[in-house]
Amino acid sequence: MKVVIFCGGLGTRLREETEFRPKPMVPIGDRPILWHIMKIYAHYGHKDFILCLGYKGEVIKDYFRNYQWNTSDVTLRLGARPQIKYHTAHDEEDWSVTLVDTGQATMTGGRLKRVLHFIEDENFLLTYGDGVINSDINASVDYHLKQKKTITLTAVQPAGRFGDLEISGNTVTAFHEKAEKQSSFINGGFFVVNKRIGDYLSGDACVLEQEPLNRLAAEGQIAAYTHTGFWQCMDTYREQQLLSAMWSGGHAAWKVWQGKD
Numbered sequence: 001m002k003v004v005i006f007c008g009g010l011g012t013r014l015r016e017e018t019e020f021r022p023k024p025m026v027p028i029g030d031r032p033i034l035w036h037i038m039k040i041y042a043h044y045g046h047k048d049f050i051l052c053l054g055y056k057g058e059v060i061k062d063y064f065r066n067y068q069w070n071t072s073d074v075t076l077r078l079g080a081r082p083q084i085k086y087h088t089a090h091d092e093e094d095w096s097v098t099l100v101d102t103g104q105a106t107m108t109g110g111r112l113k114r115v116l117h118f119i120e121d122e123n124f125l126l127t128y129g130d131g132v133i134n135s136d137i138n139a140s141v142d143y144h145l146k147q148k149k150t151i152t153l154t155a156v157q158p159a160g161r162f163g164d165l166e167i168s169g170n171t172v173t174a175f176h177e178k179a180e181k182q183s184s185f186i187n188g189g190f191f192v193v194n195k196r197i198g199d200y201l202s203g204d205a206c207v208l209e210q211e212p213l214n215r216l217a218a219e220g221q222i223a224a225y226t227h228t229g230f231w232q233c234m235d236t237y238r239e240q241q242l243l244s245a246m247w248s249g250g251h252a253a254w255k256v257w258q259g260k261d
Contacts, residue, residue: 001048001141002118003041003125007034008054008102008111011130016237022056024129025063026240029247032063033234034129036254038095043257044137046125047095050118052102052111064097091257109206116198126191131233132243132254133190140225144192147223150216151197155224156188156231185224188231230254 011023018026024034038049053060063070072088098118102111112126123144125137135154144152187209200212216222230253234240246252 001046001121001123001125002050003038003046003048003127004050004052004112004115004119005034005037005127005129006108006111007051007060007129008057008104008106009129010055013235014237014240017240018055021059022054022129023234025056025059026234028132028234028240028243028252033132033243034060036132037127037129038092039257040132040134040254041125041137042092042095046137048098049095050098050100050115051129052115053099054102054104054106054111057099057101061099064099067092103204106204107207109201109208109210109212110204112208113198113201113203113206116195116201119195121195123192123194126193128189130235131189131231133188133227133232134230134254134256135188135190135225135227137190140190141192143225144223149223150194150200150221151213152192152223152225154188154190154231155185155226157185157228158231158233185226188227189233192225 005024007022007024009023011018011026014023014026017023024037025032027033028036034051041047041049051060068086068090071090071092072086074087075085077083077085098115100115100118102114106114123141125141133154133156135156140152140154197212197216200215201208206212213222232239232243232254234243243252247255
């Protein structure tokens with residue numbers, strides 16, 4: 001099943017990094033978050049990717065064009081007939097990556113509409129280039145096929161950001177540190193989508209999360225696959241540092257794959 005990843009946004013809340021590169025190329029450890037996302041999907045057998053490029057898309061193109069060179073030990077034979085010998089194999093050799101310039105100012109719905117013609121199957125996977133998860137992707141696919149909706153979204157419970165107060169009258173009677181999980185579910189940004197989504201998408205100004213999803217919800221065409229495990233987005237520099245610390249400390253809950261990193 002093909003995997004569409006939104007990679008074209010400005011990432012304004014992560015300006016410390018995105019002034020120089022697109023948000024999906026901001027690193028967790030020594031690899032961009034985009035690589036981590038793709039590794040999650042590849043672990044479940046989904047290795048055919050379509051990347052919707054926009055802001056600084058050339059950085060992502062250069063990354064994949066030079067992937068073998070940058071991840072391998074090499075021997076160069078110089079001279080009139082130069083040769084390159086790669087000494088290192090990697091787990092990504094069977095990936096297929098389609099890089100599509102979907103426009104600098106195009107919104108998410110418009111980006112998706114621009115790449116639908118690359119998808120032959122009835123259903124596909126969709127996500128953003130700024131979040132990681134340890135959800136079973138194939139279980140969400142199976143759930144989607146059983147529900148027969150246009151979209152199945154993975155509903156997650158993010159970590160609580162603030163502590164809770166218990167108040168009696170005007171007196172604080174208890175103080176609780178940050179909750180491990182907030183009580184309500186939110187859209188985790190990992191979708192299984194039927195191609196009939198195209199009927200809900202208009203032009204480049206179309207924002208997927210606004211009119212299309214609201215219409216689909218009103219029509220009962222969105223299923224929720226609940227995930228109570230790990231999920232974390234990377235909207236801010238603090239969240240980037242959090243994910244990097246988890247990775248370097250060997251506590252990356254989203255690392256569902258095995259093998260050399």
